[in-house]
Amino acid sequence: MNESLHIENQLCFRLYQLNKSITKLYAPLLKEAGLTYPQYLVMLILWQNDQAQTIKEIGDILELNSGTLSPLLKRMEKLDLLKRARNCEDERSVLVTLTAHGKELKLKAKFIPAKLFMLTGLSKDELIHLKHDLDSLIDNIQQHV
Amino acid sequence: MNESLHIENQLCFRLYQLNKSITKLYAPLLKEAGLTYPQYLVMLILWQNDQAQTIKEIGDILELNSGTLSPLLKRMEKLDLLKRARNCEDERSVLVTLTAHGKELKLKAKFIPAKLFMLTGLSKDELIHLKHDLDSLIDNIQQHV
DNA sequence: GCAAACTATATTGTGCACAACTTAATTTCA
């Protein structure tokens, strides 16, 4: 009997489940900071670069298009996390900058990665290896997308 | 300098990206069958069990709640993939069964797992190991969710 | 036997994610 269609055999189903589980793991930690996971990803980018980022740059890093980012950034602006303003050098683009509140939040978020790492139950070594395996899988797949 | 908040260091961001890439990889194959990825997951469950499944059973396997499944199954019923009917043994539950069209689709879908596996560029051995690593990570994480 | 607790599903509201399309600004090049 052909078992290739059995759901429990599928790598992709594991990744789908894992992704959902991780979102749930983040939820309580991010709730303290008043963020959702995609909002947290945007904040990571803004925290690690001092300068203003264009929406295009954020989209390139997160691989999200404007249909996702436009409303996401609007909600974040409403939460006083960031400001959006047309770039006067090129009026097509919009520059995103952190507000004082947005910058402040970095102090709270600082401990999230370590807490998450602990919850995974992985060793440093296992983490490094898994990251590496996923990186090469991502590379392989991106070639075909 | 503390780099724990750097996005490229994060396992979770990789999983998030990988999940999106995989969905895009599936898209053209599933489009031929007229399915989305979550719809395909429901079909996998129905294909591998001959009997009718309750929504509860499907939700337990996919870890999806009724807020997701109710509209998802309604769309699938409209596509003539399945039928929903109250269980006369216990009127609280709804039994889901494949239509002729839904059963037929299995023949088309049969080749999807092999095609996907090819696109990942993994060896059989790498696949087995990665599945194993992800399984134990899922187990660890589920304990904390 | 019947009220309280429980169970299964549905509904509502919020937030992604993306394809397809629109608008406006900038660049290219004939």
Next chain:
DNA sequence: TGAAATTAAGTTGTGCACAATATAGTTTGC
């Protein structure tokens, strides 16, 4: 230089995903 192509955002419509809540059917315990 000015029309055509390109680029950056925004908009619209569809489809998940889930928390919170509502509803209806079933079971339990006194």
